Amino acid sequence: MAGGVVWSRTGHRDQEPVPGPVDESAAFPDAGKLSFVQVIAHPDDDLYFINPGVQRAIARGSKVTTVLITAGEGDGINVDTDDKKRTDTPVDYAAYSGARHNGHRAAYARMATGSAEAAWRSQAVTLAGGLQAEHSTLVDRPSVSLYFLNLRKRLETPDHPYGGVAELWSGAMDRQETLPVPGSPVGRAQTVSRDQVVEALVDLFGKHVPTVVRTLDPDPEHDAGKSGYVVSDHRDHTATAQFTLRAVATYRDRTGASPAVDHYRGYANRFWPRNQGPGDVAAKAEFIRTYAGADDRACPADDCGDHQLGSDPLRSTHIFSTKLRYEPATDWLVRGADGRLALYVVLAGRVVGWQERTPGRDLWTGPTVIDDGRDGGWMLPCLSATAGRDGRVHLVGLRRTEAGAGGARLDVVHAVREAGAAAFGRWQSLGGPDSGEREQREVGVPAATVDGEGRLHVFVRDYAQGLRTRVERTPGGWDEWEKLGGTLLQDGPTAITTQDGRVEVFVPDKSGVRRWRQEQPGGALTAGEALQTGAVASGRVTVAESGVGDVVVVYRQANTAAVHALRLPAPGGGRPESPVDLGGGDGVGPVAVLWPAGDAVADVVTVRAGVDLAAHGPAAGRGPSAQWPALAGLTVLRGASLALGSDGTPVVAVLGADGRPRVSRFTTDAGADGAGFGPWKSL
Missing domain, CATH: 3.40.50 (Rossmann fold)
Structure with a gap:
């Protein structure tokens, strides 16, 4: 120098450090690297x-x-x-x-x-x-x-x-x-x-x-x-x-x-x-x-x-939000029909995967590049992973390809690993809901789910800021893009398949959350109903189903970033309950959620990213819910993902800011109260 x-x-006075949400004394052992x-x-x-x-x-x-x-x-x-x-x-x-x-x-x-x-x-x-x-x-x-x-x-x-x-x-x-x-x-x-x-x-x-x-x-x-x-x-x-x-x-x-x-x-x-x-x-x-x-x-x-x-x-509206263009999902950790967990992330424009060698064991294969470059283009940092009962595992993402005069082409792409196969097939383009040069560049981030009959449903926001879907009826046999409606939808749908095989999809708009659902397996999706969330959601919601068929919608409240949960009873189960405040407020982005057992919102397990990770859920001897501090100590990107392991207990995955995933398993031996997430396993 x-x-x-x-x-x-x-010669002028120094300012005092700004009081804010960052605890500089917290342990971040990986941060200096x-x-x-x-x-x-x-x-x-x-x-x-x-x-x-x-x-x-x-x-x-x-x-x-x-x-x-x-x-x-x-x-x-x-x-x-x-x-x-x-x-x-x-x-x-x-x-x-x-x-x-x-x-x-x-x-x-x-x-x-x-x-x-x-x-x-x-x-x-x-x-x-x-x-x-x-x-x-x-x-x-x-x-x-x-x-x-x-x-x-x-x-x-x-x-x-x-x-x-x-x-x-x-x-x-x-x-x-x-x-x-x-x-x-x-x-x-x-x-x-x-x-x-x-x-x-x-x-x-x-x-x-x-x-x-x-x-x-x-x-x-x-x-x-x-x-x-x-x-x-x-x-x-x-x-x-x-x-x-x-x-x-x-x-x-x-x-x-x-x-x-x-x-x-x-x-x-x-x-x-x-x-x-x-x-x-x-x-x-x-x-x-x-x-x-x-x-x-x-x-x-x-x-x-x-x-x-x-x-x-x-006085500037820009100050009140920090929002990723490609709204992250929480379904990138997925369990296949053989019981093995796998996770998939996007690094430097390529999809990379890791998978358990044996169900429930912390021995993983990977990293394996799913996109080997033969297909061209750049995979954007949004990905939805889902597995069907037929043993197929699906990845759905967005691919961006440079075009002339500074333009670009965006298309929704799909890759599948067939049952029993060791590797994914090549990426296949599903196109997009819009065709104009400007319009197609605004395609939203995808959500995907496999229904009870093995059909893959893909959802995206279109240029008109409504919801579109495309369905794979048979392997490789796709319907055309279908309009589902909705106006001024926020980007980032969330789709699930219920235990009885029905598809439901949730998307926030400017005033609440919209819900489309099948009344019966294989049926048409109903028009988007407005949920009474009690507060506007700021960004993508996450959804989980309980063991008794109820659904919980977890979202961050606008202006506060506090995490709320809204329970929706199973069909014929009565009226929705009032939203429950789960705390938070120190971060942005979707909250990972599981509902592994029980019949109360207190039985929901959530993991959110803020200044540090925070996990909440049921714990013996501590009332309706508890926070487990064992997830501290990592600098992570975006949000976490939760899935049930082969033994039925929760597993959380995060992507470290070093590009390496970590997983932590729920254990009854962690923490003074006998339950919580255990130490991180670096993959």
Whole structure:
């Protein structure tokens, strides 16, 4: 780092560490080995759309690297957008971009040290392909670093229409300029190509060896509240995500590395119920306040942050949600007809599986790549696994294939392992519910279940934000996509097959949860009925059936993230009960659930991901429910999955942020109360 620029505005008071949901004293024995790389378009994308993920990774001691693709120079006016006199301020694109960089460094410094004034060391680095970037490293926490690539947008004039990173990705522009900013060690403008940006990212992945890559939404939904086609997200977000996917695929193919990849929704968060609790929102707000330079720091040069945001972070709707584009499922741990458990995850665009050698034993085969690359495309990080009584095991996912002019083709794909077979067959495309170039890119994440007669049912949200289904009546014999109805459905259906062989599917909308079900095995699905959840669900629900035919729906309450459970009696069993509050509130995403025995909601076993994993369920001698702390100590991605082992006891699986699954089995010998989940088994 010798010869670099040290950024520090000393002499001002330090901020106290932000009180929030992260317990920095908690044990995370794997965290120091983890490397999180965020690739974003603008300096606030991570603070709005990915946090609290960045904050938690820093607090746990993981290596955190964020790459900013664009200069983010906007209109070049660093004045509150609510200030009516802002147009009197001269335009200065470089100064505004530099101020945003300063704010971004300050926010990361505060996340890592508690002080926005902590010093940074910056230097110019030349990456593979020739692009020169500014690399800023936090002096007191060198495992935290930022890279500014600073691709600029072209000024909008009759001779030079708008052009930026989106046009560079699509090929509409062969080259793009960078924007030097005041004080940066990169002092000259560069002209770079699409391939140079990809090579720069591949180089950075090689330097920082990510276990997790986080980026934005490559295929954002349209604004359903407006007529015609109006995209909901920023064009830079979409292009950045596509650059990232190409770079991860190249890095994977060259090195064999398989990081997990997650995509975060951008502006589309505003359409749906808010999914974060008050603690997470408050912590995000404080770091955004620092980024905006609105945290009472003295700033004589008026370049400490992004003043366009003003002093109140809560005026932006972006702050209230952090939502994955590909809503995770909880059915990726599945038990086959032979009693063996298997689990399937997506790493670096490929599906990878593990399986028990013998039912109930902690000896597993794997990892086995299900997608061997022969079929092309990129598997997105959403997968539904289900097994039928006939011994077949099904995987249903989404495959993304690059198309010309920056486009892409998304299709629902299916792979099956036949009864007694050692391996899955090749992926087969089921197409999608929509055919237009724009429409088909908005296909939702799939849910799948096998009914009592062995028919596979697949469900997805379509472009119109209704529910569609496609059914495999015989092996390889598929019906066409059928409309089931529904409007303004959230993405992420959940499907189950009841003990008597009927299919039921649940999808939240903006006001509650909708339920479609067969009245009898093999019958038509009824129109979606509205469930009285008592609170709007924020994201995908999970569902389990009891031993007496009742169904429980578990969901997170909007605005609080608290976990609620709604019991639905079996047909003819009376009215639904009122929802039960199971606690929570410190995380996002679906909650894994099992109902292995008993006839009360207290007999439900749940595992949720928050600051740490939390498991709840029945325990002898402790009343109706208990929490088992044995699941602490791992940094996990997305949510858990639960299944019954061959002996009928619960097994929980998680995907660690190192890309390795872990399983834990319920035992009556764990914990002081004689019941709970035992130690983790790394696969």
